[in-house]
Amino acid sequence: QKEVEQDPGPLSVPEGAIVSLNCTYSNSAFQYFMWYRQYSRKGPELLMYTYSSGNKEDGRFTAQVDKSSKYISLFIRDSQPSDSATYLCAMSANSGGSNYKLTFGKGTLLTVNP
């Protein structure tokens, strides 16, 4: 079983739809959870990060973490064509020292149609 599982999609939605992106993980030591957006042939861009469980909202984006279920989500409200990209979840264990390694999901390709 991979440490981080993410449905690669592709996911296609109409403009204005609510998008739900999800990842599951197996390593209970993960405590930091991040979502990145990656446009084609570009490096990932950090969207949001969350420590431990709970929700975090930033504009049209909401990140949720459920550590009991080892499940994280990213919701995008009022989706726009400019949101079309690959969304990657990433997580890291708080192992102390300088170990800031991230473990990524495969990414979900999202297309928002005008």
Next chain:
Amino acid sequence: GAVVSQHPSWVICKSGTSVKIECRSLDFQATTMFWYRQFPKQSLMLMATSNEGSKATYEQGVEKDKFLINHASLTLSTLTVTSAHPEDSSFYICSAQPLLAGFSYEQYFGPGTRLTVT
């Protein structure tokens, strides 16, 4: 702010030759830089972690003699793929962790370098 550049953005080389990829943090100093490899429709796989002035730490399965990393300063790290073979063709992405990070896992990614070995 927090811009990371990579050079070149795309390189084609012949099998057996070596290729150097540069990663620069343009407007901040980076304590740590990371090198990732990404195959089509696959996730980013961490290859190695480098700290300025120290030897890089390689992930299991990554050949340190094949992927040479030099972290010369707080703004520059280089990855050299030695004796490249077609199976090394991939998208190589670096990231940099700021010296004064807002949170422990804050990293900024470069735009990536597409390597094609013929």
